[in-house]
Amino acid sequence: MKFKRKDMISFILYTLLLIPFFKVTYLTVCYPSIESLYRILQVVAAVIILFLILKRKKYSKIMNYILLYFGILIISTFLNKGEISASFFLSLRVLISCLIVDYGLKTQTKVFLNSFEFLLSILVYLNFLSIILFRRGLYVSGIGYTENWILGYKNLHILYILPAILVSFVNSSYSKDQFSFRCYFLLLISILSLIIVNSSTSLIGVFLVLFYLIFRQMVNKRSFFHIKNYVVLYITLFMSIVIFRVQNLFRFLIVNVLHKDLTLTGRTYIWDYVITFIQRKKMLGYGMENSMLRLNKTNYWRSYHAHDQLLEIVYKTGFIGLVVYFMIMYVSLKELYLYRSYPIVKLISIIVFSYFIMMLTEFYLFDYYMFIFVFCYNVKYLVKRDQCH
Numbered sequence: 307m308k309f310k311r312k313d314m315i316s317f318i319l320y321t322l323l324l325i326p327f328f329k330v331t332y333l334t335v336c337y338p339s340i341e342s343l344y345r346i347l348q349v350v351a352a353v354i355i356l357f358l359i360l361k362r363k364k365y366s367k368i369m370n371y372i373l374l375y376f377g378i379l380i381i382s383t384f385l386n387k388g389e390i391s392a393s394f395f396l397s398l399r400v401l402i403s404c405l406i407v408d409y410g411l412k413t414q415t416k417v418f419l420n421s422f423e424f425l426l427s428i429l430v431y432l433n434f435l436s437i438i439l440f441r442r443g444l445y446v447s448g449i450g451y452t453e454n455w456i457l458g459y460k461n462l463h464i465l466y467i468l469p470a471i472l473v474s475f476v477n478s479s480y481s482k483d484q485f486s487f488r489c490y491f492l493l494l495i496s497i498l499s500l501i502i503v504n505s506s507t508s509l510i511g512v513f514l515v516l517f518y519l520i521f522r523q524m525v526n527k528r529s530f531f532h533i534k535n536y537v538v539l540y541i542t543l544f545m546s547i548v549i550f551r552v553q554n555l556f557r558f559l560i561v562n563v564l565h566k567d568l569t570l571t572g573r574t575y576i577w578d579y580v581i582t583f584i585q586r587k588k589m590l591g592y593g594m595e596n597s598m599l600r601l602n603k604t605n606y607w608r609s610y611h612a613h614d615q616l617l618e619i620v621y622k623t624g625f626i627g628l629v630v631y632f633m634i635m636y637v638s639l640k641e642l643y644l645y646r647s648y649p650i651v652k653l654i655s656i657i658v659f660s661y662f663i664m665m666l667t668e669f670y671l672f673d674y675y676m677f678i679f680v681f682c683y684n685v686k687y688l689v690k691r692d693q694c695h
Contacts, residue, residue, distance in 0.1 A: 316418075317417050317421050319354075320421035320422070323351045323354060323406050324422060325347065325425065326347035327673065328425060328674070330429070330457070331456070331458030331459075332445065332458070335447065335448075336445055348398065349398075351402055352402045355409060356405070365405065365408055366408050366680065368408075368637050369401070369404060369408060372400070372634060372680075373401060375623070375627060375630045375631055376400060376401065378590065378623045378630060379397065379593060380393045381590065381593075382590040382592065382593035383593030384593070388593040389593075389595060400673055400677075403673065404676060404680045407677045408683075411681070412687060415480065416480065419473060420481075422473045426466060427492055430457075430466060430470045431495060433457040433499060434498065434499045435456075438502075441502070444456065453503060460503035460504070461507060461668065463508065464500070464507075465671065465675065467496045467499070468515075468657060468660060469678065471496060471512070471515060472654065472681070475489045475653055476650060476654065479649075479688075480650075493515070507664050510660075514657075514660045515657055518653055522653075525652055525656075526652055532642075533643050533655040534639075534643050536662065540662040540663070543663075543666060544614075547666060548577055548666065553568060553570075554568065573614075573667055576604070576612060577613065579604050580612040584621055584624075587624060590626060590627070591620060591627060593623075597610055612669055613668060613669060614667065614668075615665035615668070615669055616665070619631050634676075635679065638679035638682045639679075641683050641685050642654060642658070642685055645689050648689045650689060651688075654681075654682065661678065
């Protein structure tokens with residue numbers, strides 16, 4: 307990356323602002339005091355970004371919906387006498403990280419993309435190095451999991467990898483009008499990392515990106531490949547698999563031929579108990595609960611979360627929260643649809659779809675993916691008018 311001298315300060319500033327929101331999990335687990343340091347840095351980042359925004363006197367409309375959603379989460383947590391402090395700091399982290407992304411993309415697009423890519427790429431490469439050096443895991447988590455490395459448990463690496471891929475390819479397209487070697491190298495390292503740790507759900511997400519890159523000339527020419535159709539497909543899959551369990555109709559193929567578990571490794575049992583709890587508190591949900599309380603609500607198939615993003619959202623914030631979450635999706639993805647003819651937007655849309663597919667069987671922390679909606683909302687700053695095919 308090459309910088310003009312006047313941009314170097316901005317590059318350093320954005321990097322320092324982003325660091326507290328992409329934690330090195332290994333450090334926070336093995337050295338608990340580091341968590342307090344991250345919180346202090348998050349507060350400092352909040353002060354700085356709020357000062358910059360007030361000075362500019364402008365932020366994106368999507369931030370109002372994000373603020374409303376987390377307001378609902380805090381209210382639900384308060385009414386249920388849950389983890390008020392945790393809900394507040396979660397809301398602060400997400401809001402500030404989203405404001406940083408919003409401000410950076412609007413004001414200094416190129417510098418911000420360079421900074422974001424630099425930070426995320428470093429984390430992905432360090433994680434890959436830890437995987438190579440410690441094949442059986444770097445440390446043991448509090449609940450006994452051994453498959454943990456720099457970026458934490460194997461299934462959570464994707465929360466760093468997918469944004470890194472997104473920012474790297476977008477930055478290359480924005481700066482050079484083409485995908486550079488470093489993008490493909492990052493993608494290669496990411497795939498190798500996920501293969502070695504055997505994170506199957508994450509691999510599905512990354513392979514969707516790989517599919518686009520291999521067949522992008524064909525995809526770019528087909529009007530079918532756009533975010534509206536991806537959302538329709540996502541909702542259809544959610545209703546079919548999570549709610550109506552259409553997979554049961556293929557029991558013979560799945561169990562007898564493919565020798566796979568029809569319950570998706572117990573996920574259907576988890577969905578069932580979560581749906582049962584949702585029916586008891588439909589409107590505002592349960593808010594954020596103590597982890598052990600949440601775990602002890604179930605018997606054999608114990609889980610801290612719903613193993614599905616939409617179910618987890620309804621569980622915590624009820625159907626009121628779900629409506630607001632869909633509003634966030636709508637105002638964000640509407641921008642992707644508006645610019646759907648641009649090749650780079652087709653790639654961004656595929657990556658968003660990858661998140662949706664993975665979210666069918668996993669729950670991801672808002673810290674590490676909510677900013678993607680802000681990224682999409684500001685897509686007009688990422689396209690170049692002469693790139694439209």
